[in-house]
Amino acid sequence: MLNRREFFHSLLNYGKQKDENLFVLPPYNFNRSLFYKFCQECQKDCVDACSRVCKEGIIKSNGKSVYVDFRVDGCKLCGECAIVCPNGVLEVGEEGWENRANWNVAIVIEENLCIAHQKTMCYTCKDICQSVLGISNAIEFIGLFYPKINRECIGCGMCIKSCPTNAIGIRERENV
Ligand code: SF4
Ligand code: SF4
Ligand code: SF4
Ligand code: SF4
Incomplete structure (x- = not known):
C-alpha cells in the first residue's frame, strides 16, 4: 500500500x-x-x-x-x-x-482566456448557469463584458465544458 x-x-x-x-x-x-x-x-x-x-x-x-x-x-x-x-x-x-457540497475547489473565470474580457460578447457560461440551474446571479457581468463568478455559485462545474475558450477553471477553496 x-x-x-x-x-x-x-x-x-x-x-x-x-x-x-x-x-x-x-x-x-x-x-x-x-x-x-x-x-x-x-x-x-x-x-x-x-x-x-x-x-x-x-x-x-x-x-x-x-x-x-x-x-x-x-x-x-x-x-x-x-x-x-x-x-x-x-x-x-x-x-x-x-x-x-463542500467542494475543495472554487470555480473561476481566467480573464486572460475569456473573450468577454477582451470585449467580445459571449454569454455562454451565464446562459448555462441560468437555464440549467436557474441561478441568475452566479456569473455577474459589468455591462456587457467582464464576467466574474461570485458567491452564489454552487460549484457544480456545469459552465466549465460549455466555455468556447476553456476560460473557466478551478482554484483551491479557502477555509474548507
Ligand atoms: S468516496 Fe466512498 S464510495 Fe467512493 S471510493 Fe471512497 S470510500 Fe469508496
Ligand atoms: S463562456 Fe467562457 S469566454 Fe464566454 S463569457 Fe463565459 S468564461 Fe468568458
Ligand atoms: S459552477 Fe455552476 S453555479 Fe457556478 S457559475 Fe458555473 S454553472 Fe453557475
Ligand atoms: S452528479 Fe455525481 S458527483 Fe455529483 S452529486 Fe451526483 S453522484 Fe455525486
Missing part, C-alpha cells in the same frame, strides 16, 4: 484539471484524510452511482482513490455518491444537497 505522501502525489498527477497541482474531490466530503484511509481498498461505489445519474459519470477512479472530472460534465448535486459511500468519506446530510 502507498504511504500517505505517495498516495496524494499519485492523485495530483492523475486527477489534474487546469491547474496541474489541483484535483477536485467528490462533493460532500468533510474530512479529506478519509480519502487516504478508505478509498484505495473500496469497491468505489461512488463511481458507479455517478455513472447512473450522469451519462458518462464525472467521478473517476485511478485505482487508488477518486476525483471529479468537470471536463466530462458538471455535477448534478444529486447526493447519490454520498448515499452509497460505505465508509463515511462522503456524508449524507439532512440539509439541501446543493448547500452542503
Whole structure:
C-alpha cells in the first residue's frame, strides 16, 4: 500500500484539471484524510452511482482513490455518491444537497482566456448557469463584458465544458 505522501502525489498527477497541482474531490466530503484511509481498498461505489445519474459519470477512479472530472460534465448535486459511500468519506446530510457540497475547489473565470474580457460578447457560461440551474446571479457581468463568478455559485462545474475558450477553471477553496 502507498504511504500517505505517495498516495496524494499519485492523485495530483492523475486527477489534474487546469491547474496541474489541483484535483477536485467528490462533493460532500468533510474530512479529506478519509480519502487516504478508505478509498484505495473500496469497491468505489461512488463511481458507479455517478455513472447512473450522469451519462458518462464525472467521478473517476485511478485505482487508488477518486476525483471529479468537470471536463466530462458538471455535477448534478444529486447526493447519490454520498448515499452509497460505505465508509463515511462522503456524508449524507439532512440539509439541501446543493448547500452542503463542500467542494475543495472554487470555480473561476481566467480573464486572460475569456473573450468577454477582451470585449467580445459571449454569454455562454451565464446562459448555462441560468437555464440549467436557474441561478441568475452566479456569473455577474459589468455591462456587457467582464464576467466574474461570485458567491452564489454552487460549484457544480456545469459552465466549465460549455466555455468556447476553456476560460473557466478551478482554484483551491479557502477555509474548507
Ligand atoms: S452529486 Fe451526483 S452528479 Fe455529483 S458527483 Fe455525486 S453522484 Fe455525481
Ligand atoms: S464510495 Fe466512498 S470510500 Fe469508496 S471510493 Fe467512493 S468516496 Fe471512497
Ligand atoms: S463562456 Fe467562457 S469566454 Fe464566454 S463569457 Fe463565459 S468564461 Fe468568458
Ligand atoms: S459552477 Fe457556478 S457559475 Fe458555473 S454553472 Fe455552476 S453555479 Fe453557475
